[in-house]
Amino acid sequence: MADALTALTPSDLAAWLRRSSTLLAEHVSALNELDAAIGDADHGSNMKRGFAAVVTALDAEEFADIPALMKKVGMTLVSSVGGASGPLYGTFFLRLGTSQPGATQLDAADLLAALRAGVGGIEQRGKATVGEKTMLDAWAPALDAFEQASTGEDASDLAAAVRAGAEGAEQGREATTPLQASKGRASYLGERSIGHVDPGAASTALLWQALAETVAGQEGSA
Amino acid sequence: MKKIIDAVDDVVVDALRGMSLAHPDTLRVDLDHRLVLRAQPKDDGKVAIISGGGSGHEPLHGGFVGHGMLDAACAGEVFTSPVPDQMTAAIAAVDRGAGVLQIVKNYTGDVMNFEMAAELADAESGIAVRSVITNDDVAVEDSTFTAGRRGVGGTVLVEKIAGAAAEEGLDLEAVTAVAERVNAGARSMGVALTSATVPANGKPSFELGEDEVEIGIGIHGEPGRRREKLAPAKDLARTMLEPILAELPGEGPVLLFVNGLGGTPLLELYILAADAHEILAEAGIEVSRHLVGNFITSLDMAGASLTLLRLDEELTRWWDAPVSTPALRKGI
Numbered sequence: 001m002a003d004a005l006t007a008l009t010p011s012d013l014a015a016w017l018r019r020s021s022t023l024l025a026e027h028v029s030a031l032n033e034l035d036a037a038i039g040d041a042d043h044g045s046n047m048k049r050g051f052a053a054v055v056t057a058l059d060a061e062e063f064a065d066i067p068a069l070m071k072k073v074g075m076t077l078v079s080s081v082g083g084a085s086g087p088l089y090g091t092f093f094l095r096l097g098t099s100q101p102g103a104t105q106l107d108a109a110d111l112l113a114a115l116r117a118g119v120g121g122i123e124q125r126g127k128a129t130v131g132e133k134t135m136l137d138a139w140a141p142a143l144d145a146f147e148q149a150s151t152g153e154d155a156s157d158l159a160a161a162v163r164a165g166a167e168g169a170e171q172g173r174e175a176t177t178p179l180q181a182s183k184g185r186a187s188y189l190g191e192r193s194i195g196h197v198d199p200g201a202a203s204t205a206l207l208w209q210a211l212a213e214t215v216a217g218q219e220g221s222a
Numbered sequence: 223m224k225k226i227i228d229a230v231d232d233v234v235v236d237a238l239r240g241m242s243l244a245h246p247d248t249l250r251v252d253l254d255h256r257l258v259l260r261a262q263p264k265d266d267g268k269v270a271i272i273s274g275g276g277s278g279h280e281p282l283h284g285g286f287v288g289h290g291m292l293d294a295a296c297a298g299e300v301f302t303s304p305v306p307d308q309m310t311a312a313i314a315a316v317d318r319g320a321g322v323l324q325i326v327k328n329y330t331g332d333v334m335n336f337e338m339a340a341e342l343a344d345a346e347s348g349i350a351v352r353s354v355i356t357n358d359d360v361a362v363e364d365s366t367f368t369a370g371r372r373g374v375g376g377t378v379l380v381e382k383i384a385g386a387a388a389e390e391g392l393d394l395e396a397v398t399a400v401a402e403r404v405n406a407g408a409r410s411m412g413v414a415l416t417s418a419t420v421p422a423n424g425k426p427s428f429e430l431g432e433d434e435v436e437i438g439i440g441i442h443g444e445p446g447r448r449r450e451k452l453a454p455a456k457d458l459a460r461t462m463l464e465p466i467l468a469e470l471p472g473e474g475p476v477l478l479f480v481n482g483l484g485g486t487p488l489l490e491l492y493i494l495a496a497d498a499h500e501i502l503a504e505a506g507i508e509v510s511r512h513l514v515g516n517f518i519t520s521l522d523m524a525g526a527s528l529t530l531l532r533l534d535e536e537l538t539r540w541w542d543a544p545v546s547t548p549a550l551r552k553g554i
Contacts (some may be wrong), residue, residue, distance in 0.1 A: 003311070020482055040301060040302075040420075040427075040442065041423060042302070042422075065336075078305060078306055078307075078335075078338060079307045080305070081303050081305075081399075082298065082299060082302045082305055082331070082335075083302055083305075083331040083335055083412055084303075084330045084331040086305060086331075086334075086335065087306075087331075087337070087338050088334070089335035090336075092339070099382055125334055125337075126330075126334070167505070180367075182367045182368060182369075183330065184330045184368070184369055185329070185330060185370055185442075185444065187367070187368035187369045188362065188368055188369070188372075188440065188444045188445060189445060190364070190367075194443070
């Protein structure tokens, strides 16, 4: 096991994306099944395809700074995921990058600001707010937990703070179960959308798990 | 699953190749971007119109590319939105210096992908792009707490009428306003007798009993208002027309569009058309124009939808204007 990271370089972020791709591929059936209950049963396949394309793009090119890397990632996802998840995740990575012009590494405070900018992009693109049974219901508690753990006098190190964020995302994912969807295709089910985990919240929790593992220096990190 | 296909992963491209070979004089197909384009681009200075969406609704949208209707159509995977790269390629290909209107059915994925395409086109090339979102499906009752009414049959009428207005030389703002006016005056509702089977899934998307119909079905098999026992065509016509008439704005004559969802014979669609006509006559509503056939389908789903559109003199003139596409041809 490598040492835990204190700031993220482009190669660390690339490692996060590679780990995300692996985790999404491992969970492809589970995500498809969640989507079958309230959507059209392809969220796992779409995310697996999109992140495989991201890994191909990472293999082909070196990136000088974080905005350049994130622009490539965002545009690749927009072009390859399809449906609503492509624009949503694509916008997330594009905004994450443009919020840190010229940056070559992100410490905890930069990462928080970058993630908040990315999630702002998701809110704007999806015209959704927390509580509508979407991926935002995982992003919002993850960011809050990460912020709480990474700021103040008794702030944790980056690895522990990201771990807290990942736990927040998991709790947010589970908390989508009793919600009624009011955005996206699931909204047409009305009350019948209650009782199912939102697939977008589930894929968001996997991205946080991958980030936590990467920052902790576990498998898949560079 | 019993389907006439070669490879389940290639159905969209294989069908586009067939369209290209079947209509060499009217269409040009870009297989890389999965675009259907006119073989002869329209004149410089005229507004171009593109549309697109998930495949599986044929002839929508590629079948409506041609003189008097669309300039290009972007084909997504079956029941999945096309991606912005496709729309930006289409926009660049069809712009004649007067801007491009995108006609987008109201589904979350389609709306977001077309929105991103418009932003990218503006940033990359400065081409003026406007979008009109069609949302004519009255089956979605509580549109405040959902993604809103879905775009269904009215989309075909928007594409025809806005296409005629663009051909006549109206500018981008005016063509956009015509498309919005048609969408605002159109209301639709569908019923399904069977589910569709998406090739990649291999099995029906939902189960319906042998004697059941889904009232208010969406074109991807989204649930409607309720399930009922199958009834005679006239009762089905009444079941669809009542909520349509309750929400149809304005006064005056209407266009009656009887649409098959893919697995229902034309014989039955004409029965439905006769019944709908009779019900509207009883209600004192004049049907001044008709369209009957399979125009916006849901793969192999058995069922039909009804659309009413309020017509005035101007809309009627554009409806009657010449059109020459693989799926709709008149006056030429």
